[in-house]
Amino acid sequence: MINTAKRFAEDAVIMVKKKNEKMNAIWLEVTGCSGNIISLLNSENPGLYNILTDMVNLTFNNTIMGAEGDFAFEKFLETLDTEFILLVDGAVSTKENGNYNIVANYKGKKITALDAVQMAGGKAKYVVAVGTCASYGGISAAKPNPSESKSVKEVLNCPVIKLPGCPCHPDWVVGTLAHLVSYGVPELDDEGRPILFYGVTIHDTCTRRGFFDKGIFAQKFGDEGCMIKIGCRGPVTKTDCPRRKWNGYVNWPIGDNTTCIGCAQPHFPDDMEPFVRY
């Protein structure tokens, strides 16, 4: 199970070597906390270095790239005329024509997040929404949504692959990216999420499922039992967290005696709150 992303990545690396050409990719940080790129830095199957040297040719990313200013944004513009994958990290602010989030000032012209997503989204071979903000608006669009943030899909007229999660697990991105460069678009559900990673609810494979079936419920954090009565969103949240786990596959929120807060769900956080019920 936890090897799914790794296996695709290995296939991708072999295919890239055979073709002797890596597909370009842009990782565009927009209206969010840039937590999805930080999560990608935590990838280990393969690690960041191998992703960048063997799998795709990332040409633009605010957090990692060497260049700055106009020189950096030119890399973004140059990529638009090639075959590339657009990965968007964050929602898209639309308030005041997008002026709540400016991603570059190129030769005196302000480029808003909205401009950048539309410029690249219209030309990309694949568009991937990485994280809950890009997929659904997420916390950036939480009520009263002061920045009028929207999901990537809402500001584009093209198919968008959604990889929700706050943040997105590195395996979900890397596995999808590997699938795109080697086999094309993975099988998606009605919402545009790869079934491979988002096929079943947390409750389906939860390590505490046995308690639920026997009717044993936790009353507070730290109690034995299913946490549904203190607000666990596992029954509605579709991700493979219970089996994959996080950060070196070492732990996950329910493994830490806390409720799932439904961070990969549409309408997170507003409809997933309260996160804990006491």
Next chain:
Amino acid sequence: MSKTITIDPVTRISGFLEIKAKVKKDKIVKVNASGLLFRGFEKMLKGRSPLDAVYFTERICGICSTAHAMAATLALEDAMKISVSLNDSYIRDVMHGFEFVQNHLRHFYLLSMPSYVKISSINLVGEEQYRDYRLPEKLNKKIEEHYIKSIELSRLAHEGLATLGGKAPHSHGIFVGGVTVNIDAYKLEKVKSIIKNIKSFVSTIMREDVEIISKYYSDYFKKGKSYPNFMTFGIFDKYEDPDITYVKPGIMKDKIKYPLDSNKITEQIHYAWYKRDEASVDTTRGALGHWILIENKVINHYNIITPTVWNLSPKDESNIPGTIERALLGTEINNIKEPVEIGRIIRSFDPCVSCATHLIGSKGNPSVIEILV
């Protein structure tokens, strides 16, 4: 003759920042720093369940979310008059400590090093915009290898955090009343082994790299100087044992230390918040404050002042430049076509603009929002 240099995006920081620097006779004479993202967390928090502030405020920032979990939890404990056991305080500090280490490793290698060391093996990082690379080939190659190695170590710091907090970024586990993790032998040994690995890397490899950079770029000891004033809210300081106590709250003015008197923190910030429940704690980048007002069981008001708000604030009402602006003023630019100095100085503060959530109102033009970063 003067020329204005605009750097936007200032890459290799967390978030969106624009710097405009006016250069006259090779010297920076005017600086404008602008934060370019506003989401309005303080507005969003109004009306929500107080306990949700812990996970909610974490999402201000992808690189330092645990700091916000700490501050929110401490503010809630202040409001609810809850005290935490010593053991839980230790575990929290270890979690927060892992986040410090993750941040510092990433700041030093991933964010700062590409300005000093050519990272040629990764296209994205190795684009040659400037030519001021001074290391002999052999040393350059060595630090490039360490850059690659550091990716593993900073990842490991997050693994340590997740061992105790479920996942990272946006960890669970720090909560009102203590921590949720049940420490067992496996977790204890796992955490200890991660700390040992990181410690070995930092005390040998990273330390040597700092020395190499210091030697070849020694002019930077004199560049980017700002005010001789410092402030800490204290960190890892709630213990009686001096061996594990790190920094007590305090300020330093012209090299003299004084205790911190938080009532003297400017009126604009503090006046309105007097008597509110609060938490102030140092985090990776400096002093972080969360202020909360709970009414009818929901958040009525939430105020957040992040470290980058202190460091990257624009000119105040009396036109005194902010800390980073001051650091840039007077800086000599060697080659106006390659103003590498500006980015190096800005990154030395490790700005985190995602965190800078604070809005101070608009002036006249409705399409311009002024953001205090």
